[in-house]
Amino acid sequence: MMKLIAMSIMALSLMGCSMVKEVKPWEKETLARPIMQFGGIHPEVTKFESHVYFSKEASRGGSGVAGGGCGCN
Amino acid sequence: MQLKNITIKLSQATAIAIVASNALYAENYVAVEFLQYDENNNRVSVSAPTLSASYDIGTDYTIKADFVHDAVSGATPVWQSDTASGASGRDDSGDYVYKNQEFEEGRNAGSIMLTTRFVNRDELYTGIDVSRESDFDSKSVSAEYMHYTDKSHNQSINIGASFAYNEILAYDYDTGSGASAKETSTSINLQGGIAQVLSEHSSAKAEAFVIVDDGYLTNPHATVVRNYGTAEQRLITENRPDKRTAYGANLKYITMLGDDISYQANYRFYTDDWDINSHTIDNDIYYAMNDDLILGLGLRYYTQTEASFYNEKKDFFSDEEFASSDERLSSFNALTYKASVDYKINDNISYNLGAEFYSQSTGLDATMITTGFKYKF
Numbered sequence: 001m002m003k004l005i006a007m008s009i010m011a012l013s014l015m016g017c018s019m020v021k022e023v024k025p026w027e028k029e030t031l032a033r034p035i036m037q038f039g040g041i042h043p044e045v046t047k048f049e050s051h052v053y054f055s056k057e058a059s060r061g062g063s064g065v066a067g068g069g070c071g072c073n
Numbered sequence: 074m075q076l077k078n079i080t081i082k083l084s085q086a087t088a089i090a091i092v093a094s095n096a097l098y099a100e101n102y103v104a105v106e107f108l109q110y111d112e113n114n115n116r117v118s119v120s121a122p123t124l125s126a127s128y129d130i131g132t133d134y135t136i137k138a139d140f141v142h143d144a145v146s147g148a149t150p151v152w153q154s155d156t157a158s159g160a161s162g163r164d165d166s167g168d169y170v171y172k173n174q175e176f177e178e179g180r181n182a183g184s185i186m187l188t189t190r191f192v193n194r195d196e197l198y199t200g201i202d203v204s205r206e207s208d209f210d211s212k213s214v215s216a217e218y219m220h221y222t223d224k225s226h227n228q229s230i231n232i233g234a235s236f237a238y239n240e241i242l243a244y245d246y247d248t249g250s251g252a253s254a255k256e257t258s259t260s261i262n263l264q265g266g267i268a269q270v271l272s273e274h275s276s277a278k279a280e281a282f283v284i285v286d287d288g289y290l291t292n293p294h295a296t297v298v299r300n301y302g303t304a305e306q307r308l309i310t311e312n313r314p315d316k317r318t319a320y321g322a323n324l325k326y327i328t329m330l331g332d333d334i335s336y337q338a339n340y341r342f343y344t345d346d347w348d349i350n351s352h353t354i355d356n357d358i359y360y361a362m363n364d365d366l367i368l369g370l371g372l373r374y375y376t377q378t379e380a381s382f383y384n385e386k387k388d389f390f391s392d393e394e395f396a397s398s399d400e401r402l403s404s405f406n407a408l409t410y411k412a413s414v415d416y417k418i419n420d421n422i423s424y425n426l427g428a429e430f431y432s433q434s435t436g437l438d439a440t441m442i443t444t445g446f447k448y449k450f
Binding site: 020021022023024025027028030031033034035036037038040041042044045047048049052053056057058059060061062063064065066067069070071072 | 104106108110121123125139145178180182184186198200202204206208209211213215216217223225226227233234235237239241260262263264269270271272273274276278280282284319321322323325327329333334335337341343345347349351353357359360361367369375377380401402407409413415425427429431433437439441443445
């Protein structure tokens with residue numbers, strides 16, 4: 001499984017190097033809009049959601065390394 | 074010509090400064106948010122007010138802090154004696170039923186994160202998280218470094234790690250002595266990935282993570298029935314392995330559909346040595362109706378397999394070392410439907426309202442309402 005994960009990341013990296021055209025800094029106005037941010041426009045709400053899923057489901061991870069534990073699981 | 078070059082360079086510098094940083098919209102702010110979470114069948118209810126703030130110290134540092142208080146009440150289903158009515162009824166007279174056990178809990182949690190930016194606008198995030206309940210304390214430290222691999226800041230790699238130390242007060246329900254023991258556990262979380270701008274209108278992220286939990290991972294409030302129907306039948310605290318190693322990957326993609334609609338997709342794969350595998354697909358659409366109003370819709374699908382030591386029946390476990398009937402370790406699917414409104418009242422104040430409906434194939438349904446104000450300065 002780790003091999004698959006590593007290969008996926010390498011593939012994306014290579015894609016970034018070779019298949020994606022360079023976007024100049026002044027062409028990034030759209031990417032800078034609030035609705036174009038990973039994780040949504042309200043990080044506080046996203047944190048609530050993650051906490052609910054953490055307490056009701058048996059898997060976690062992938063949303064950053066920060067965050068404390070909880071006795072809810 | 075020279076003026077044009079200067080103008081372009083200034084535009085470049087401004088754009089790099091804007092796009093390079095996660096502090097893109099990290100104006101100084103104070104936000105209050107309130108969450109109301111309610112499950113069906115009189116199960117868990119949570120009221121959680123949150124206060125958060127972010128403050129830029131010059132252009133190289135941002136400090137963020139938040140505090141939340143969870144007031145939790147309700148009930149959660151566990152195996153109980155059918156003659157017991159209290160929260161700790163574990164007598165073995167009579168039969169057993171899987172029914173709600175009432176509880177009440179409060180939780181205070183806080184976190185502080187410092188973002189440090191370097192000359193090339195690489196970023197270092199360092200943080201501390203603390204969470205306290207009557208029977209569970211957690212403290213964690215984390216650090217993550219994000220490095221741009223190209224001049225235009227189209228690609229970045231990140232690597233991070235956190236360490237959490239937990240203290241659990243485990244009551245001895247089984248002997249009825251009323252004694253409690255302080256147990257501990259640790260959790261190490263490692264994560265690394267790559268982010269890539271794909272075009273003027275889209276970007277993607279791929280991350281892999283490893284989580285190692287070690288120590289007391291049992292839920293001291295959850296029960297199993299052992300040796301049902303024999304002279305040795307007992308209702309006893311569940312027992313989980315004291316180590317859990319998980320691996321996973323997260324793929325994210327975001328793009329604009331037209332001028333004012335963004336779409337983002339997120340897929341997460343998770344696997345661990347308790348035999349739990351899960352897949353999560355999250356889709357969100359945001360529509361900026363005008364400069365002041367943003368509408369959001371989302372759909373999340375989640376599915377997991379059951380832990381190797383899970384069984385829901387009362388006549389299943391005998392003398393196995395590990396046993397749990399906690400339905401969160403069972404095999405199930407879940408859907409979340411999401412809707413949100415974000416309204417900018419004026420240049421400084423915005424209001425948000427969100428509603429979510431969560432439905433598991435276990436029969437658990439829940440609603441989540443979030444509402445709050447943000448003041449930027």
